[in-house]
Amino acid sequence: MKNTGDRRRTIYDVAKAAGVSISTASNALNGTGRTNAETRERVRRVAEEIGFRPNALARGLLSKRSHAIGMLTNDTYGRLTLPMAAGVSEVLVDHGVSVFLCATNNDPRLAQLHLEALLDRQVDGIIFTATRLDLEPPVQLSRLPIPVVYVFAEGPADSVTFFPDDEQGARLAVDHLKELGRSRILHITGPRDYLAARIRAQSYHDACGDGAEAMFGEWSEEWGHEAVQTVFARPGLKPDAIFCGSDEIARGAIDALRDLNVEIPTDVAVVGFDNWEVVARQTRPPLTTIDMELKELGHRAGLAILSLSKGEPVPAGITRLPCRLVVRQSCGSPLQSD
């Protein structure tokens, strides 16, 4: 006869069924205070039997910790956000913390509305995520009574922020190409006003030296296609490798190369960035690329907000998490397959 009634079971029901006071019941269940081992067992057994589960609202009201956090994102498409959010949720559920998802659609009014709702709900913290388009978060986040962690977006000077390590990721790509004997490496990437694009390009320059050429454009296949056409149309030595700023760009580049009858990877090796499986797996040949470890990023952000919400110190500033090289076949290393 577990929980057949219409009402949820309360700790009061447990206490009555176990013939004990509610304080004793509470102490027994939580292992707080002093309780006789035998009593404790009995209470716990009874609680189990009648299907008692503590009301998180009441608990949160008293403890002033709701064990919930909010995730504010302006990423409508979700290619970066959802894997990240899944990581956050995954790591926090084991700590009894749930995640409110708030999609702001880049609408400040909506962002404000969500933020107020989160505060009313006494969330223990907020994770703010933005695509790299507009790096500055809505101002209202600056002076909040709860901790904020930023991912893919830079907060105020002393805030806790997580990014993928674009510099290291780019280096990973270039080093891989060099190890395979490539020397004339071209870089095709997104718009110059994306911080990530600039960092990757800089890292590429540092690794390749003088001959290096970075072409800024769009985050699109079209741009990858166009850039390759441009480069192969002009006279002079052609690159023997292309490091692309995104998998989409890489895809466009590969298509263009095929149109030009350039053999991949024999004539030109290609590396992408994102490890966006639907793209990277479908290029011909499958794309060697850089994985930003979005889930791990979510884990770290989740753990950070958890610590902060408990008042534990977390090192402020930007933490950059290492990227990972995923080897497929576009560089001529078909030994490992993913």
Added chain:
Amino acid sequence: MKNTGDRRRTIYDVAKAAGVSISTASNALNGTGRTNAETRERVRRVAEEIGFRPNALARGLLSKRSHAIGMLTNDTYGRLTLPMAAGVSEVLVDHGVSVFLCATNNDPRLAQLHLEALLDRQVDGIIFTATRLDLEPPVQLSRLPIPVVYVFAEGPADSVTFFPDDEQGARLAVDHLKELGRSRILHITGPRDYLAARIRAQSYHDACGDGAEAMFGEWSEEWGHEAVQTVFARPGLKPDAIFCGSDEIARGAIDALRDLNVEIPTDVAVVGFDNWEVVARQTRPPLTTIDMELKELGHRAGLAILSLSKGEPVPAGITRLPCRLVVRQSCGSPLQSD
């Protein structure tokens, strides 16, 4: 001097500042009970001044309605889920309802954990979403004290369920092709064990009659590519149009057609399914396709769970929401552009 203290302002602070009892304050703020207009104004002004916001936990505890819902999804990649979730969140935030995001990763243990957390939080309802891979939800959802709405997944017989109207969507595609004078329409789609694939194929058969041929395979570019090669390699009349079960398949098909020097749309018109912009926009020519209106699906699901949680009746059974034809250039109608 608004809210400079460390403590959050409570209704008690409002009452004291306005020189009134907390009951009067509550009545004034909520417009309940009898209150003098002048008092009401004063209380509201004071509340505004000191930045009072009611504690949702306390409110929920009393009203037994948390004004929060849970969204349980096993879609790791998020291509369907996140736009849908954004729709849910968008429509509910205006009603003061927030959304817990729970990614189950197809792990029953994780699903159970999330479910229990949601129940402990007294959520007013649950939206269950699955990719179409495993249509049956975890059993534990069957007998819950709160309403459940299913999206992309079929619940028990009398449950409230939302799907895109695959039948109408497929018809839309075929009709469009016919209107453009195409008569030999081929259908390339995903695995036969996906309900959506079967429905679309059936609709296609109904519209095209005897000559119709539906090829089941994978939801991948590769399959689209392969299917086209197969069809164009065998003798006999070639199709003058292809209706693909997904944009990815369409992309593969288009690539294969180009390899065969078949002109698109002159020789063969192509229609996709999903309107997944990153794919549909990047094919050459850009892909005419079917949009499943995921955000609208989210709106409807959100409104349904809202009504149910208020005890208002909602028609049970499967509701299929109409799809929309998005015309680009792969069928030879470049008049409208999206």
Added chain:
DNA sequence: TGCGATTGATAAAACCTTTTAACAGCACGA
């Protein structure tokens, strides 16, 4: 036996809000 210490259990307060019932004051009609 008497006293301090320890153990085990409990009543009550606290968290913050809404709602019910009660109260004081006032005007009005009888």
Added chain:
DNA sequence: TCGTGCTGTTAAAAGGTTTTATCAATCGCA
């Protein structure tokens, strides 16, 4: 003058939990 009805306000209870302070009983020891 005395009920009657209305208005504006308030005290108190309720919601479910944790925590603090208190209390009763037992134990060890002088």
